[in-house]
Amino acid sequence: MLRSKVKSIRNLTKYPRWYGLGVLAVGVGGVGACLLSGAFTLSASDILMKAPPLPWSHSGYYTAFDHASVRRGYQVYKQVCAACHSLQYIHYRNLVDVSHTEEEAKQEAAEILVAGDLDEEGNPTQRPGKLYDKLPAPYANDNVARSANNGALPPDLSYIVLARKRNEDYIFHLLTGYADPPAGDSVDDEMAYNLYFPGNKLAMPQQLFTNSVEYDDGTEATVSQMAKDVTVFLRWAAEPAHDDRKRIGFKGMIIMPLLWLVAFYMMKHKWSVMKSRKLAFLPAVRKKYTFAGYARKGPPIS
């Protein structure tokens, strides 16, 4: 009787055989229609080239920045980019133990002049920079920056890598993606044609040329080498905590699964009795099979 009951519960529902196939067909048709309708649209942004992904040495889950590259990138930033772009959230102290030693960073800071305290007569003074000073901004304010760049405002580079879609890949390809405009298209004199910039007309002309920078470590300064180094430097500037974050993650991913295993074992241990219990179904409860009777006479023999 028990067996028949289980069987009838399994047959609780009666479906025609084609029911599942029909549902599947409608689902596949719907999804297909969605995909096709998307495939046949063409928008203006399709002409734009999407930056293809590059194998960055720091893009793995447990890989740190290439710090030699960060150091070279700082040199490119300082000698090329810093003429127009600020890096307002980076202090000289951030460079210590990242790309420079403390002495080197102090020397870098001492190269600039910053506003000091007022002197005894109340006149403004200037002093050489210290480690706690920010990297200098090229322009006093946005209006100065605009007037010096044909009306275009050079963005601050602190978050530039994270603030653009396709992050490092976009920045690298933007820096190396200058070309002549295709036939039928032209750019103004102040503008440059770039394959990867949305709209293709960029106010920043090509900045990196072979040997624009002479590297300290003797690396050959090709355009792609400089573009790569400055991109890594800017990626670091966007998130100085990057290496720390991955180091903490590495430790945590070792410890926390162990903790979970302990908790999982504890759960299994506590549940083991319940999981291995056996349920009996006694269909006819007659008087001699009541609990009292069961206790007195032992289990009924069927």
Added chain:
Amino acid sequence: MTLNTRWIPERKQHFILNFLSKIFTDLPTPPNINYYWNLGSLLGFCLIIQLITGILLAMHYCPEITNSFDSITHIERNISSGHILRNLHTNSASLFFLCVYLHISRNIYHNTWKNQVTWTIGITIYITMIITGFVGYVLPWGQMSFWAATVITNLFSAIPYIGNSIVLWIWGSFSVSNPTLNRFYSLHYLFPFILTSLTIIHIIALHSENHSNPTGSQSEIDKLPFHQYFTTKDLQTTILLSIIIFFIITHTPHTFSDPENFIKANPLITPTHIQPEWYFLFAYSILRSIPNKLGGILALISSITILYLILLLKQEHIKSSNHRPNLKLTTWSLSITFILLTWIGSVPAESPYTILSLIITAWYFTSFIILIPLHSNTEKRIINKNIINNYQ
């Protein structure tokens, strides 16, 4: 005659301990509830994370439009472990919403809205969470924060006669500006405490009745105490969730954030695509799908408040979708609808997507208003009556 209370445990004599033991230790719980029933404790865990990290972040945050973006930068770069704190707060908000959606889907799938107070408060908690999440997203004062605030607060202007006054009243100014940020910060600090108290009422109301279970049948016959069995199970899944959160914040912390929000808010430059966080995208695409502004807002509000109306449905003898094939189909299609709406919300409002979103929105409402209520009738044809009687 005085009762000998010597053998009654301490926790059952003490007023508060007895109350707590009824909720967390001695609570009779059906043994067959599966991992779908773990989401409640995970949500409580998410709420605690959000409260702790939020209070710590508030110690360093500055709600003032010229400083708020810089203060977030300060937290990420200068505060010790500040980046962990900040990423924890933003990313566990995402997981909070993920768990809420799974929690709601559990109730729709297994038809477990027996307790009206619990269900009503649950939906109220969800709505409070939406408001909290929205005002919280404005606080970093990035481009997407600013424009999300502008778009969403402007929706109120569609209300006839008083709309424009209400928008000005919300802004506290003539555009989204410093007073708006200040009050949003204040509300973002206040709402979690409302959320916490609603959660406590939710839990008390839930445990005053019998637990539901995946079979949807009566469970008085077989119960287990909550402590040891379900505390260990909840602990295990809580650690699992914290591993997921930890993985996200240390490996891919920017997955859920928009690149635009790394740019300081600028009222003069509008981003190309304004879109909310992923957990609001489904409501956003419902809003966009209706061509009329007021109609879109009504659709947006009703897409969430329709969950209240589920209470009006008749209580079936067989509850769970496991035994109700038509309801099962509808709940699965609702899940797919939700995912499609989320996807449509993230693509630009162009030719094929506008009509597609209209169709999917129509299907979303049809499922709730027509299909789910209809299934108690449609299923009569395919379910064997005799078996139902035996099954109970």
